[in-house]
Amino acid sequence: MPDFGFKLQKDRQIDFDANDRSATRAIIETEPTFRLCIACGTCTACCSAGNFTDFSLRRMITGLKRGNYEGVRAMADQCMLCGKCQMLCPRGVSTRKLVLAIRKHIR
Amino acid sequence: MKKEGKEQLWKDYQKEIADDRYFYVRSCVRQNFFPGSETAFLKILQEELGKDVYEHPCHTTCTGIGYHADVVPFDTAMTVVARQFAIMTESGYHNLVPSCITSFGLYTEILETWKHFPEVEARVREYLYKATKRDFRVPENLAHASDVIYKFRSEIAAKGKFRLVHHETGRPLKVVEHIGCHYAKMFPDKGVGGAEYPYVLTGMIEEWGGEVVDYPERRHCCGFGFRQYLVQANRGYSMSCSHKKFESMEPYAPDLILTNCPGCPMFLDRWQYAISEMEGKTYGGDGQGIPVFTYEELAGLVLGYNPWDLGLQMHQVACEPVLDKMGIPYDAAAKYLDKHGHSLGQPLQPQKLKV
Ligand code: SF4
Ligand code: SF4
Ligand code: SF4
Ligand code: SF4
Numbered sequence: 001m002p003d004f005g006f007k008l009q010k011d012r013q014i015d016f017d018a019n020d021r022s023a024t025r026a027i028i029e030t031e032p033t034f035r036l037c038i039a040c041g042t043c044t045a046c047c048s049a050g051n052f053t054d055f056s057l058r059r060m061i062t063g064l065k066r067g068n069y070e071g072v073r074a075m076a077d078q079c080m081l082c083g084k085c086q087m088l089c090p091r092g093v094s095t096r097k098l099v100l101a102i103r104k105h106i107r
Numbered sequence: 108m109k110k111e112g113k114e115q116l117w118k119d120y121q122k123e124i125a126d127d128r129y130f131y132v133r134s135c136v137r138q139n140f141f142p143g144s145e146t147a148f149l150k151i152l153q154e155e156l157g158k159d160v161y162e163h164p165c166h167t168t169c170t171g172i173g174y175h176a177d178v179v180p181f182d183t184a185m186t187v188v189a190r191q192f193a194i195m196t197e198s199g200y201h202n203l204v205p206s207c208i209t210s211f212g213l214y215t216e217i218l219e220t221w222k223h224f225p226e227v228e229a230r231v232r233e234y235l236y237k238a239t240k241r242d243f244r245v246p247e248n249l250a251h252a253s254d255v256i257y258k259f260r261s262e263i264a265a266k267g268k269f270r271l272v273h274h275e276t277g278r279p280l281k282v283v284e285h286i287g288c289h290y291a292k293m294f295p296d297k298g299v300g301g302a303e304y305p306y307v308l309t310g311m312i313e314e315w316g317g318e319v320v321d322y323p324e325r326r327h328c329c330g331f332g333f334r335q336y337l338v339q340a341n342r343g344y345s346m347s348c349s350h351k352k353f354e355s356m357e358p359y360a361p362d363l364i365l366t367n368c369p370g371c372p373m374f375l376d377r378w379q380y381a382i383s384e385m386e387g388k389t390y391g392g393d394g395q396g397i398p399v400f401t402y403e404e405l406a407g408l409v410l411g412y413n414p415w416d417l418g419l420q421m422h423q424v425a426c427e428p429v430l431d432k433m434g435i436p437y438d439a440a441a442k443y444l445d446k447h448g449h450s451l452g453q454p455l456q457p458q459k460l461k462v
Contacts, residue, residue, distance in 0.1 A: 001384045001385060001458070002384060004342070004381060004384075004385070005339045005340065005342075006339060006340055006341070006342040006343040006346070007343050007385060008343055008346055008347050008350055008382070008385060008386065009343050009344060009347040011347065011350075011351060013351075
């Protein structure tokens with residue numbers, strides 16, 4: 001290949017058609033309240049585990065909705081299952097059960 | 108949106124295009140990229156349609172590339188453009204037809220600026236007078252050369268020898284059209300069909316028998332974008348834009364791409380080569396690319412002009428698959444011969460892209 005001095009940039013478009021979201025569907029089946037999340041971020045704001053690390057339940061949820069599972073499992077493992085977020089979630093998402101469902105369906 | 112609804116909307120986005128007595132200004136880069144296009148335009152208008160088109164030997168670049176690349180200040184660009192208006196006025200013409208989309212965008216921008224800020228126009232008049240002792244009238248009608256071909260698309264179809272259909276099966280060729288950002292994204296009401304439903308190329312395609320491909324990234328920029336291209340290290344941004352379009356149009360298997368901007372045919376054509384070298388990927392059938400044409404080249408093909416006189420040997424992606432589909436005869440051995448029959452030299456072969 002000739003040396004062009006430049007290269008293609010990786011596309012950062014979220015392609016819902018191309019992404020495989022089967023694990024997300026399985027998680028919704030296990031924990032249907034996942035659907036209620038409005039991505040307000042209250043869970044992340046109150047999370048003790050996320051206070052000192054970059055762990056974020058909302059970021060995990062965003063990745064799941066996009067079918068982008070990179071790093072999701074490692075994050076799910078950081079949750080202490082304390083349940084603080086569940087008390088504050090304005091939408092009644094069963095966040096602890098959601099974390100367990102993520103651990104079950106994402107390797 | 109339903110197709111009928113779209114058609115109704117298109118009707119609301121018409122612009123006025125003068126029908127004769129054009130003052131034609133060339134594009135500096137198009138003459139290098141697609142050397143047969145402007146000659147074809149003049150031939151079609153003057154010889155086929157009997158129109159009065161005048162080209163003044165003293166007209167210059169419009170400086171649009173320098174302006175959009177931030178190396179030419181707006182006042183300078185306006186003064187250069189005012190000089191074009193002055194030689195148009197001196198030659199007795201009122202209808203300006205630029206060959207270049209970026210020129211068209213720049214002329215439009217300048218005329219709009221003067222409409223809202225008459226003091227800027229007065230200042231530019233003074234600059235021009237001080238520099239050249241010339242004065243000018245603003246054009247009564249400003250139409251891009253593609254607008255003019257669009258206006259006469261049915262006359263061209265009537266005189267045409269070939270249509271955008273497969274000559275054996277009668278299948279309409281699938282055509283991707285790309286109007287270029289500077290045609291209608293800056294001043295939508297100055298383009299046929301506006302920015303959302305640009306009809307200038309679509310009109311030609313439909314009239315000449317083809318079928319327009321409506322693919323998701325149809326309105327995405329080709330990626331020229333001046334500053335992205337002018338600095339070598341930035342060219343990946345430019346190529347990534349074209350790449351996004353190719354990926355998006357690929358599932359529709361288009362037979363060809365039709366463009367009306369200097370940058371668009373250049374980049375949609377040449378980047379297919381660069382992408383094939385970098386990624387090993389080609390977008391046409393059988394290891395070939397999707398052929399890219401300017402509207403003048405396509406009009407010339409419809410009218411039965413010799414493909415090599417139209418400059419199609421200058422394309423990176425081989426044009427032959429489209430010629431074969433349309434049933435246009437050509438002399439393969441003459442592809443790289445000049446008009447006196449002397450060899451122009453053979454281009455190097457890409458490693459992946461079949462040409
Ligand atoms: S608090 Fe509840 S609704 Fe808000 S982001 Fe967290 S899970 Fe979603
Ligand atoms: S349950 Fe998990 S996510 Fe929720 S606050 Fe506790 S540690 Fe954070
Ligand atoms: S816009 Fe650019 S390419 Fe076109 S004529 Fe002007 S300077 Fe030349
Ligand atoms: S060449 Fe590309 S960047 Fe320039 S106007 Fe055309 S589409 Fe836009």
